[in-house]
Amino acid sequence: MIFDVGYLILVTALLLAVFGVIAGFWGGRQRHPSLVDSSFHAVYAVAALVLLAASILWYGLLTDKFQVNYVWNHSEKALPTFYKFSALWGGQAGSLLFWTLILSVYSVIVATMFRRKQLGQMPFVNAVLLITSGFFLTLLVFAENPFKQSGFLPPDGQGLNPLLQNYWMVIHPVMLYTGYVGLAVPFAFAMGALFSKNLGNQWVRTVRRWTLIPWVFLGAGILMGSQWAYMELGWGGYWAWDPVENASFLPWLTATAFLHSIIIQERRGILKVWNVALIACTYFLVILGTFTTRSGIIESVHSFARSSVGIYFLVFLSISIITFLWLLFDRLPLLRSENEIDSVSSRESAFLVNNWLFTGLAFSTLWGTFFPMFSEILTGRRISVNAPWFNKVNGPLFLLLLLMMGVGPLLGWRRTSAEVMRKQFTWPVLGAVLFAGIFAYFSPRLYPTIGLSVCVLVIGTIIQEFVRGVIARRAVTNENPVAALFSLTRRNGQRYGGYIVHLAIVMIGVAVIGNTFYQSTTNVNLRKDQSVSLAGYTLTFTGLESEHTSNRTEFSAHVAVFGPKGQSLGTVSPGRNIYDKTPDQPTSEVGLRMSPGDDIYVVLNGWQDDGSSATFTIFINPLTVWMWIGGIVLVLGTLICIWPNPARKEERMPAQAGALADTAA
Amino acid sequence: MLWLTIAIALLLAILAIAFVAWPLWHPSTALRLDDDSPLTELIQRKDSVLLSIKELEFDYQTGKLSSEDYQRLDQRLRQQAISLLRQLEKVAPDSIALEAELEAAIRQQRQTVGRPARDEEPASAKPTTPIRPHRFCPQCGAPTTATANFCATCGAPLHKADVATNVAE
Known part of the structure; x- marks a missing residue:
């Protein structure tokens, strides 16, 4: 019974969302306070209704109500409670409900924070957010009812997909969704600005933080997904340009471009149309990404089932793109630039190049992701585009982007003279050239030398920025260097937090370069106490054991690792889990020894039942750990960016503006 | 059982609908829908220009600008700021009082962020003290507080005699 109520709650939520959209648009246009x-x-x-519906589904999952199809399909009695909880986003209907829930939480936070502020555009912001919620509620009500019941009570459920029974898999989708869905908020503000014709720089200022928050969640979610792929899929890598990975990466790229280009609009009043278009693209890519993941039109390791929701997505996407374009063209006269770019050697032109690169990356990734589908439609043959293509096209673009990361911060706004350029570039370039010479001597390979030298250039730039900032600050305040560094970062969070994020990206870049160019791998069958050598390490298979837990049997091999001088480096234990419900889908548990230099990564492929021999795939992955460290630094840097500035009490400004409006009236 | 389901669902629906419809019959909370006036936009543009001046100065101090470029751009930004302040004065004459208050806040910030201390007036002008707005700097035209000895924007010394000619209205 309660599940029927759950469904009716979703229907009510949909009706109220539709009403809210009408109230928002009508109230906003007519400036009708009651409607607003x-x-x-x-x-x-x-x-509140969506939360109630999600709670009912959680209740069903936690109490094994297998008469509900969703529970039956994605849970089982023996599933640990933790995974029963996470099964809410383990399948199609549940994850759509979870999407709606996160969007509702964002909408409530936005509505609460702007209950008395920016009321010219808020009704439209509410309406746009409710349209998005309404769309997902439509899917839940008409296409993917999570509360559908079978009419009888099966004794046990099918169990959650074994690949999803992993610690990272529980957090990764939450992070990713939080990032993904949150990007609807800056889009809603952009649309609010377009509808209300408040197309100054106000919306841009408002959305900076609202973009950074989902952006960092999305970035962290992507990295966690990489970590999951690295730990769980056991093919030695972390990123395969899989369509679903791309689906999450695409809005991240455009959102990153947006974060950079709004700085130029804020400072110089240019690129207004571009910014609106960029955040709209981000939103459309979010919807498109959800569509790719949900509809099964593109094959992927993230096989979440094919279903009928595809057509809904296409219709929604088409309508929103057409509406946006109509609105954009209608408002073009209001989006004129206030300035022009004065010179090529200026920070704004560096930002512009950065934007082109990000857009280029997004475009090539989009093209590669959808090419198989297009080729099938046009020629009837599915031509797949795989990782080497993406690496070849996107690799150089990423390298240029890294280079811009080193160059951009050194330029001043408007124009940078030759003399200043010399002063700014001498040390970082010198450092990079010196590094290139030394590195090429030890490892004479072109691409990694270029790549790592550019990384050194960026690090040099960042250090120089911090050092000069500290010196400038000390000249005024006479603080000790540490205090100066602290207050500099605290008071110019946007700038220095940004540099720390850049540092994080460099760390990730270093890991990518290490893995792309210096990975070593081998496939071996080892008898007990037999050894194999790879990249200076010696690995010895010492034995195999198995253990049965609540819903699976865990097999794990023990492999002793020795360093180049024969010193013992401990043991790694690669394993396989065979699930009772799905014995034909064993999952891999990688045996991993991480160090700053390289990872020893061992996958157990198969074994003799008596444990006398086993086959392994062994990878030595250089510098991979820097990717995860980079992820942590990325989050820290973003936190510095969004931390409120102690000196600029932003909250005061709008309050005063309101007061001024009163006095003016 | 069916009736109970319908009853519960109906009850929830009615509650939710009543909550949403409530403001239509009880427009008690008077929402101000006019705070997106041109004034807000002007103030924000002015803030953005002031921020640019501050950033330009910091860029200069960290060596990203030659001194000619710095002076030229600084001058241009200050002119923009002045013209925005004049526009603000036209739109809302009373707002200049608040402007001066904002200026004081920004000045305090600049003191800590990077402007040489000698260009500043002592931090005696607390934003909470009542400010008479009708004084302008003879050099750059920025509004100043009645008690200021130096202009917060350009640092020029303010003598009573000079300022007398600049009294507004």
Whole structure:
């Protein structure tokens, strides 16, 4: 019974969302306070109902109500409670509900924070967010009812996909969704600005933080997904340009471009159309990405089932793109630039190049992702585009992007004279050239030398920026260097937090270069106590054991690792889990020894039942750990960026503006 | 059982709908829908220009600009700021009081961020003290507080005699 109520709750939420959209648009246009107020109430009510619906599904999952198809398909009695909880986003209908829930939470936060501010555009913001919620509620009500029941009570469920029974797999989708869905908020503000014709720089200022928050969640989610692929899939890598990986990466690329280009709009009043278009593209890519993941039109390791929701997505996407374009063209006269770019050697032109590169990357990734589908439609043959193609096309673009990361911060706004250029570039370039010479001597390979030298250039730039900032600050305040560094970062969070994010990207770049060019691998069958050598390490198979836990049997091999001088480096234990419900889908548990220099990565492929011999795939992955460290630094840097500036009490400004409006009226 | 389901669902629906419809019959909370006036935009543009001046100065101090470029651009930005302040004065004459208050806040910030201390007036002008706005700097035209000895924008010394000619209205 409760599940029927759950479904009716979703229907009510959909109706209220539709009403809220109308109230928002109508109230916003007519400046009708009651309707606007009602649109706020609609946001709250929809969120409460969606939360209630999600709680009912959670209740079903946690109490094994297998008469509900979703519970039966994605859970089982023996599933650990933790995974029962996470099964909410383990399947199609549940993850759509979870999407809606996260969007509702964002909408409520936005509505609460802007309950008394920016009321010219807020009704439209509410309406746009409710349209998105309404679309997902439509899917839940008409196409993917998570509360559908079978009419009888099966004794046990099918179990959760074994690949998803992993610690990272529980957090990764949450992070990714939080990032993904959150990008609807800056889009809603952009649309709010377009609808209300408040197309100054206000919306851009408002959305900076609202973009950074989902952006960092998305980045962290992508990295966690990489970590999951690295730990769980056991093919030695972390990124395969899989369509679903690309689906999450695409909006990240455009959102990163947007974060950079809004800085130029804020400072120089240019690129207004570009910014609106960029955040709209980000939103469309989010919807498109959800569509690719959900519809099964593109084959992927993330096989979440094929279903009928595809057509809904296509219709929604087409309507929103057409509406956006119509609105954009209608408002073009209001989006004129206030300035022009004065010189090529200026920070704004560096930002512009960065934007082209990000857009180029997004375009090539999009093309590669959808090419198999296009080729099938046009020629009837599915031509797949694989990782080497992406690496070949995107690799150089990423390298240029890294280079811009080193160059951009050294340029001043508007124009940089030759003399200043010399002063700014001498040390970082010198450092990079010196490094290139030394590195090429030891490892004479062109691409890694170029790549790593550019990384050194960027690091040099960042260090120089911090050092000069500290010197400039000390000249005024006479603080000790550490205090100066601290207050500099604290007071110019946007700039220095940004540099720390750059540092994180360099770390990730270093890991990518190490893995792309210096990975070694071998496939071996080892008898007990037999050894194999790879890249200076010696690995000895010492034995195999198995253990049965609640819903699976865990087999693990023990492999002793010795360094180049024969010193013992401990043991790694690669394993396989065979699940009771799905014995034909064993999952791999990688045996991993991480160090700053390289990872020893061992996969157990097969074994003799008596444990006398086993086959392994062994990888030595250089510098991989820097990718995960980079991820942590990325989050820290972003936190510095979004931390409120102690000196610029931003909250005061709008309050005063309101007061001024009163006095003016 | 069916009736109970319908009853519960209906109850929830009615509650939710009543909550959403409530403001339509009880427009008690008077929402101000006009804070997107041109004034807000002007103030924000002015803030953005002031921020640019601060950033330009910091860029200069960290060696990203030659001194000619710095002076030229600084001059241009200050002119922009002045013209925005004049526009603001036209739109809302009373707002200049608040402007001066904002200026004081920004000045305090600049003191800590990077402007040489000698260009500043002592931090005696607390934003909470009542400020008479009708004084302008003879050099750059920025509004100043009645008690200021130096202009917060350009640092020029303010003598009572000079300022007298600049009294507004």
